[in-house]
Amino acid sequence: xxxxxTTPAPxxxxxxxxxxxxxxxxxxxxxxxxxxxxxxxxxxxxDNVTLRPVECLSNCDQGCSLVLRGGAARWTYVYGNxxxxxxxxxxxxxxxxxxxxxxxxxxxRERSTHFRKNCIARIPPLETPxx
Amino acid sequence: xxxxxTTPAPxxxxxxxxxxxxxxxxxxxxxxxxxxxxxxxxxxxxDNVTLRPVECLSNCDQGCSLVLRGGAARWTYVYGNxxxxxxxxxxxxxxxxxxxxxxxxxxxRERSTHFRKNCIARIPPLETPxx
Numbered sequence: 001x002x003x004x005x006t007t008p009a010p011x012x013x014x015x016x017x018x019x020x021x022x023x024x025x026x027x028x029x030x031x032x033x034x035x036x037x038x039x040x041x042x043x044x045x046x047d048n049v050t051l052r053p054v055e056c057l058s059n060c061d062q063g064c065s066l067v068l069r070g071g072a073a074r075w076t077y078v079y080g081n082x083x084x085x086x087x088x089x090x091x092x093x094x095x096x097x098x099x100x101x102x103x104x105x106x107x108x109r110e111r112s113t114h115f116r117k118n119c120i121a122r123i124p125p126l127e128t129p130x131x
Numbered sequence: 132x133x134x135x136x137t138t139p140a141p142x143x144x145x146x147x148x149x150x151x152x153x154x155x156x157x158x159x160x161x162x163x164x165x166x167x168x169x170x171x172x173x174x175x176x177x178d179n180v181t182l183r184p185v186e187c188l189s190n191c192d193q194g195c196s197l198v199l200r201g202g203a204a205r206w207t208y209v210y211g212n213x214x215x216x217x218x219x220x221x222x223x224x225x226x227x228x229x230x231x232x233x234x235x236x237x238x239x240r241e242r243s244t245h246f247r248k249n250c251i252a253r254i255p256p257l258e259t260p261x262x
Contacts (some may be wrong), residue, residue: 014255058208058253067254077189078209078252121209121251122189123198124145 010048011070011099013091015040017053019063021083032084033064039088049099059120068095072126074104081118090114141179142201142230144222146171148184150194152214163215164195170219180230190251199226203257205235212249221245 019033030038037053045051048070059065062080064087069076077098082091094115097106103125108116150164161169168184176182179201190196193211195218200207208229213222225246228237234256239247 054255056253058250065252067252069254076207076254078254119189121196121198122187123200123207123209123254124185 007048008100008102009071009073010050011068011074011095013040013049013051013095014054014057014067014069015051015091016055016057016059016063016065018055019060019065021064032082035085036064036066036082036087036091039085040091043088043092045092046096046099049095062118062120065120066091068098068104070099070104073102074098074125076123076125077104078120078122079115079118080120081114087114138179139231139233140202140204141181142199142205142226144171144180144182144226145185145188145198145200146182146222147186147188147190147194147196149186150191150196152195163213166216167195167197167213167218167222170216171222174219174223176223177227177230180226193249193251196251197222199229199235201230201235204233205229205256207254207256208235209251209253210246210249211251212245218245 015033015037017034017037019031021032040051057065057067059078059080064082065080067078090112093112097110098104146164146168148165148168150162152163171182188196188198190209190211195213195215196209196211198209221243224243228241229235
C-alpha cells in the first residue's frame with residue numbers, strides 16, 4: 001500500500017470494445033464498449049497508464065467491462081456494468097487511483113461507489129498471492 | 132493455439148479458500164472453497180501445474196471461484212460457481228487442458244459444460260492482447 005516518490009510500475013487499462021452492454025445485436029452505430037474506449041482516449045492520463053482496446057473479456061452479462069493490471073506486484077481487477085462513454089470520468093478516476101499504487105489496492109474509502117459494487121473479480125499479484 | 136512437443140509454460144491454479152459458496156456465515160467446518168482446494172491437492176497434476184490457495188477473488192456471488200494463469204503468452208481465466216470438493220475432477224479436467232496449451236485457449240468442443248457456462252471473465256495475455 002506504500003506510496004513513495006517514485007513512479008509506480010506501468011499500468012494497462014484494457015477496455016472491451018466489442019461489448020454491447022445489453023443492446024440488441026442489430027443496434028446501429030459504435031458499440032457501447034467502443035464508445036467508452038474512445039471517450040477514455042480523449043482524456044489526459046498519467047504517464048504510466050496505457051489504454052488498450054481488447055475483444056471480449058467474457059463478462060458479457062455484466063458489460064461494459066474493463067481490466068486494470070500492471071506488473072508482478074499488483075492485483076489485477078475486472079470491473080463491469082459500465083454503460084458507455086458517459087462512464088469515462090468514473091473509469092478515469094478509478095484507473096488513476098489504481099495506477100498511483102504499488103499493489104493495485106486502492107483504499108476502500110477512496111473507491112467510487114461503482115468500483116466498490118461492480119468488481120467482477122480480482123486476481124492476486126504474481127509476487128505475493130495474499131496481502 | 133499451436134501445441135508442440137515442448138512442455139508449455141508453468142501454470143498456476145489459484146483456488147479461493149475463503150469462499151462459502153452461499154453457506155451461512157455461521158456454518159461449521161471447512162469452507163467449500165477450502166474443501167475444493169484440499170480435494171484438488173490430493174490429485175495427480177502435470178509437472179507444469181502449481182495449485183495455490185488464495186484469499187478472496189472478489190467473485191463471492193458466484194463462488195467457489197478459481198483462476199487459471201500461466202505466463203505472458205496465456206490468457207488468464209476466472210471460473211466460478213463450483214460447489215466444493217465434489218467438483219475436483221471437473222476442475223482437474225479443465226486445468227490440465229489449459230496447462231497443455233501455449234495460449235490458454237482450450238478448443239470450445241473440449242471444454243466441459245461447466246467451464247463453458249461459468250467463465251466469469253478472461254484477461255488477454257501480456258504478449259498478444261487479441262487472438
